Amino acid sequence: QVHLVESGGGLVQPGGSLRLSCAASKNIFELAAMGWYRQAPGEQRELVATLPRLRNSVYADSVKGRFTISRDSAKNAVDLQMNSLKPEDTAVYYCYCRNYGKEYWGEGTLVTVSS
Numbered sequence: 001q002v003h004l005v006e007s008g009g010g011l012v013q014p015g016g017s018l019r020l021s022c023a024a025s026k027n028i029f030e031l032a033a034m035g036w037y038r039q040a041p042g043e044q045r046e047l048v049a050t051l052p053r054l055r056n057s058v059y060a061d062s063v064k065g066r067f068t069i070s071r072d073s074a075k076n077a078v079d080l081q082m083n084s085l086k087p088e089d090t091a092v093y094y095c096y097c098r099n100y101g102k103e104y105w106g107e108g109t110l111v112t113v114s115s
Contacts, residue, residue, distance in 0.1 A: 001025075001104070002024060002025055002026045002031070002097055002099050002104040003024070003025040003104070004022055004023070004024055004025075004095045004096070004097060004104055004105065004106035005022070005023045005106060005107075006020060006021070006022050006093065006094070006095045006106040006107065006108060006109040007020070007021050007022075007023070007109065008020040008021050008109060009093060009109030009110045009111045010110075010111070010112070011112045011113075011114065012085055012111070012112070012113055013113070013114070013115050014085060014086060014087055014113055014114075014115055015084060015085065016085050016113070017081070017082060017083045017084075017085065018082045018085065018111060019079055019080070019081050019082070020036065020079065020080040020082065020093055020095075020109060020111070021072070021075065021077045021078075021079045021080075022034065022036070022077055022078045022079070022080075022095030022106060023075060023076060023077040024076055024077065024078075024097060026097075026099065027076065028071055028073075028076055028077065028078060028097075029053070029071075029073070030099075031053065031097045031098065031099050032052065032053055032097075032098045032099060032100075033050055033051065033052040033053060033097065033098045034050070034051050034071075034078040034095070034096070034097045034098075035047070035048070035049055035050030035051055035069065035078070035095075035096055035097075036048040036049050036050075036069065036078075036080050036093055036094065036095055036096070037093070037094045037096060038089075038091035038092065038093045038094065038111075039091055039092050039094070039108075040088075040090060040091040041091075043091075045094065046060065047060055048060055048063055048067065048080065048093065049063065049067055049068075049069040049080060050069070051069050051070075051071065051078060057069050062088075063082075063089075066082065066083050066084045066085075067080060067081065067082050067083070068080070068081045068083075069081075078095065080093070082111070085111075085113045086113060087113050087114060088113075089111060089113050090111060090112050090113050090114070091110075091111060092108040092109065092110050092111075093108060093109050093110075093111055094106055094107075094108045
């Protein structure tokens with residue numbers, strides 16, 4: 001069992017930045033992958049960025065060049081730095097991880113991009 005806790009969501013104006021963090025109950029370097037999904041109202045959950053343990057990070061086309069996923073060993077967390085935010089980035093952002101073939105999810109954190 002892996003517990004994930006997200007933080008850092010909130011309201012930001014278009015063009016602004018936010019940093020999300022996902023703290024894990026297990027050593028993040030032992031997890032097969034960690035990443036972020038998001039779900040906008042009325043939409044399906046979609047991949048934002050993923051960070052496999054032994055491969056390069058992968059981003060959705062819609063966030064490439066604006067979002068950066070990274071590990072923070074001091075916090076045992078995976079962060080998502082979001083720059084140049086757009087109204088269409090508004091969604092609940094969910095942290096996930098994969099460990100021994102099982103997936104685990106956080107409860108989500110709301111990001112609202114609006115003027």
